Each structure stands twice: as C-alpha cells, then as structure tokens.
Amino acid sequence: METRSTPAVLHPRERHIVAALRDVDGANRRELAELTGLPRTTVTATVASLIARGLLTEITETEDSAVTRRAGRPSPTVRIELATKTVVAVEFGRHRQSVTLMGFDGRVLNSTDIQLDLTQSFEAIAAGLAAIAETASSAADRPSAMVVSVAMPFRRGAGAPQIPTYSSGEKPFARPRAQRPYWLLTDPSAALTEALGIPVVIENDINLAALGEAGHGAAHGAHTAVYLSVVPGFGAGIIIGGRLFRGAGGIAGELAHVSLREDGDLCVCGNRGCYTTARRDGPSLADDFATAFGRTVPLDEVIALAADGDMTVRRWLTDLGRSMAEPLAGFVTMLNPDLLVVDSALGPAAEPVVDGLRDTIERRTSPMTYHGLEILPGRLTTTAIPTGAAVLAAQGYVDRLARPEPIAPFGRRRAIREWR
Ligand SMILES: [Zn+2]
Structure with a gap:
C-alpha cells in the first residue's frame, strides 16, 4: 500500500486506466479497453494489480444494480477505491x-x-x-x-x-x-x-x-452548474464538468460584488454600487430579517417559518430570488449553464428563492438561454x-x-x- 501523503508511483498503463476511470462512474474491463486503447488482456492484468494494491475496487452486484445495467456485460464494473x-x-x-x-x-x-x-x-x-x-x-x-x-x-x-x-x-x-x-x-x-x-x-x-x-x-451529473449562496453571504461557485472553475485569479463567482449602479455606495471591496450595497440591508439573510422583523431572526427560524408556509417570509424569499436574478441574468447568458442550485443551507426556505429566480431569469434572458436551464434547491443542507x-x-x-x-x-x- 502506498504511503498516505505520497500516492503510489504508477506504471504508465496503470495511470492510463486510472485516468480513464477518473471521469466515469465505473467501467468494466471491456469498456476500459475501449477507453484506453490497451489490449483486453493488458487491461485485465493491470486492473487485477490495481485491485490487489487497493487502488481500484470491484462494485458488488447489489451496488451495481444502482448503476445502469448493460445487457451481456462481460465483466464486473470497477471504479477507483475512495471509500477507505x-x-x-x-x-x-x-x-x-x-x-x-x-x-x-x-x-x-x-x-x-x-x-x-x-x-x-x-x-x-x-x-x-x-x-x-x-x-x-x-x-x-x-x-x-x-x-x-x-x-x-x-x-x-x-x-x-x-x-x-x-x-x-x-x-x-x-x-x-x-x-x-x-x-x-x-x-x-x-x-x-x-x-x-x-x-x-x-x-x-x-x-x-x-x-x-x-x-x-442536486448538481450531480450537470454539465455546467452555478451554485448560489445566500447565507451567510451572497456568492456563487461555478462547476464545469464536475470541476470547480476558479477563474484566472481564483475569485470567479463574487456575486455580491457585481456592480449594479456606478454611482452607488462605496463597497467594502473598493467598487461602487455592488449588489450587496444595492440591497441596502447587508450581506446576511439573518441581518435582512432583523431589518424586516425589527428583531434578530436566526436562520433556523427563517427556515422553519418558510417550511410552515409563512406568507411574509416566503414572499420576502421570493423577492430575494428576484433581486438575485438581476446580477445573474447577464452572467447566465454568457455562461449558458444547465443548472442553478440555490444554497444548500436554506433547506425548505430555498423553494421560494428558486421561484423568484425562475420568474425573473425567464423574463431577463432569451428563451434559448432559459430553455434547458434548471433551477433547483440544494440538497445537502449542513453537509454541503x-x-x-x-x-x-x-x-x-x-x-x-x-x-x-x-x-x-x-x-x-x-x-x-x-x-x-
Ligand atoms: Zn463590492
């Protein structure tokens, strides 16, 4: 077994197999031969060696039933061993x-x-x-x-x-x-x-x-997904082909600092009229509710009220989604994502935000951009x-x-x- 901090040095054909498995949810030996161009016998021997060293794992029949079944599959599916x-x-x-x-x-x-x-x-x-x-x-x-x-x-x-x-x-x-x-x-x-x-x-x-x-x-399998954070601050994370897109300077997705008014208030980032300043009520949802309700409203309470169907809270969240669509519409047109995911931490409170985003993005983008764009709440709540x-x-x-x-x-x- 390799040491933990420095992975095993692999033989070139082993690296080839690992690289082929990197972006697929498992493959059998025949598929690996097609993906790598290696002879089937070489694939079989190399896979056996990688399994013996704990680097690949064979998916058991019960697990495999969840993976798309292929008729007449000649060998079990293998994938990179990650569980250990x-x-x-x-x-x-x-x-x-x-x-x-x-x-x-x-x-x-x-x-x-x-x-x-x-x-x-x-x-x-x-x-x-x-x-x-x-x-x-x-x-x-x-x-x-x-x-x-x-x-x-x-x-x-x-x-x-x-x-x-x-x-x-x-x-x-x-x-x-x-x-x-x-x-x-x-x-x-x-x-x-x-x-x-x-x-x-x-x-x-x-x-x-x-x-x-x-x-x-929620974004598993999406081609180009944009994750929208609402709490504790506005921001976006961009995923292309399952990988994080950071941009040249590593700060792509700073939604809070999209400037909406060039004569707007000076922002903490050094720009003027940023989305976060245009909202006038701070970068945190909890702070927004403190303004609206006249008291501190913890996020848990916001989520519970939204889940209970509280009309004030739901309307407020829908409006929040509408306001987020403004700095997003141009970006969505430029990037053409297939999915927007709204803040995992919002739980059931994400639904009204999704409604507001859908409503405004549909009106602010062309049908060819909006068509094929899904907008979904995040699924992972506190574990995202x-x-x-x-x-x-x-x-x-x-x-x-x-x-x-x-x-x-x-x-x-x-x-x-x-x-x-
Ligand atoms: Zn700013």
Whole structure:
C-alpha cells in the first residue's frame, strides 16, 4: 500500500486506466479497453494489480444494480477505491467552526465543533490544525488530506485579498469586519502540508458547497452548474464538468460584488454600487430579517417559518430570488449553464428563492438561454461544505495518481519500453 501523503508511483498503463476511470462512474474491463486503447488482456492484468494494491475496487452486484445495467456485460464494473480514504474537513465559518471527518466517497463519518482563534500566528494555527488531524486519526486510519474552508475570497498560491483601507472621509457600506487573519494573506497550503505531513488545501466555503452539490447533491451529473449562496453571504461557485472553475485569479463567482449602479455606495471591496450595497440591508439573510422583523431572526427560524408556509417570509424569499436574478441574468447568458442550485443551507426556505429566480431569469434572458436551464434547491443542507471537501480531496488524489511522471533523462525510452 502506498504511503498516505505520497500516492503510489504508477506504471504508465496503470495511470492510463486510472485516468480513464477518473471521469466515469465505473467501467468494466471491456469498456476500459475501449477507453484506453490497451489490449483486453493488458487491461485485465493491470486492473487485477490495481485491485490487489487497493487502488481500484470491484462494485458488488447489489451496488451495481444502482448503476445502469448493460445487457451481456462481460465483466464486473470497477471504479477507483475512495471509500477507505478520509479527509479532515475544517470549517472556519463566520459564526461557527467545525471539523468533519469525511470519506473520499462523500460519507460523513463524524463531526464536531471546534474553537480556534484565527488571529493567532501561523505557527499556532499549524499546531492547532495538527492537533485536529491527530484527534481525527484516533477515530479512524490516518486521514489522507485536510481541506480548510474559509468564508472569504481565497486565491490559490496568493491567499485572501486584503480589505482595502480608505483615507477619505467616505466610509464603505459594510458592517465593520475584522481584517483577514494575517496567516491567510498568503497561501499557507504548502507550509501546512509540510507541517502536517498530509496534503492541506485552503478553499472558499461557497466553492466547496458548490463542489459538494456537484459530487453528491442536486448538481450531480450537470454539465455546467452555478451554485448560489445566500447565507451567510451572497456568492456563487461555478462547476464545469464536475470541476470547480476558479477563474484566472481564483475569485470567479463574487456575486455580491457585481456592480449594479456606478454611482452607488462605496463597497467594502473598493467598487461602487455592488449588489450587496444595492440591497441596502447587508450581506446576511439573518441581518435582512432583523431589518424586516425589527428583531434578530436566526436562520433556523427563517427556515422553519418558510417550511410552515409563512406568507411574509416566503414572499420576502421570493423577492430575494428576484433581486438575485438581476446580477445573474447577464452572467447566465454568457455562461449558458444547465443548472442553478440555490444554497444548500436554506433547506425548505430555498423553494421560494428558486421561484423568484425562475420568474425573473425567464423574463431577463432569451428563451434559448432559459430553455434547458434548471433551477433547483440544494440538497445537502449542513453537509454541503464538508462534502465538497471530500470531492476536492478525492479529485486531488486521483489527479496525483494519474499524473504522468516528469520526463527524466532516459525517462522517455523507459516509458516506451514499459508500454510493450
Ligand atoms: Zn463590492
């Protein structure tokens, strides 16, 4: 068995098989021969070796009945073995911190709240995360990866953008927020990987929720899906072909900062008239309801009221969906997604938002764009982010397995020999 942090170095034909299985929900040996162009006997021997090393698994008959049955299938379906690997999903939310141990296959193994002071030094954070990984290890085998979810824009290799400061008298429209934790202003992934001995990646929370819904929720199987976050802040995560699309700078999907009025209020991001400022009542649904109801209304209560059919709350949520359609209509026309998924965390409160979005997007986009666009509520409620962490970790693991080795001197000749 390979070590956990550095996957097995695979033979080129093994990498070829893994790469062929990466984007399909299992394949049998005949299909693998077609997908890879390798002779059937080579496929059979290579699959047997990969199964023996725990890298592939054969799907049992009962599981297989859920997979599309193909008549006269000559051999059982195999897929990449993910169930035995785990990832520690750490959530640094705006209101809550938690750690969830997830199977790479998307199963929630256990979850607990944590408290880590994010204003500490990098060394203290690294020690805290190492202790979290250690605690998770005692409950299962050593985890294969850690994914840290942060509730702020985060650019791979660069870190979280600093909030601009203003020297003029004009104050940006936003509640006063703490500055970004110092250790997140550069990407600490490599240093954390070094400190913990397992791959560690930092990712934006909305991107992870989008990946979770794409891997195991409402967006499973979608071609191009856009996940829309409503709580605790407005944002979008873009999934193309099951993979996260981050954009050139890693901050694609900042729905809150689509500028709707160029002479609008100064936004905390440095722009004017952003969607989040145009709404006038803050970036958080709970805050919106505090304005509407004249008291603090926790999200759980909003969801319960919507589920009970409270007309005020449902109307308010429908209007919210209509207002979100405004910054989205042009984007939907440009991207032509087949699916919009509304915030997993809203649960039954997502339905009225979906209604509002449908209504306005239909009126604000051409029929050829609207046709074929589905708008659905998220399905994963509170587990969307850790599920996304599992999907991200599994994709990273499989990519590392399938990645060709760099060509060393004589490497090409060796590779050619191995193919014979
Ligand atoms: Zn803005």
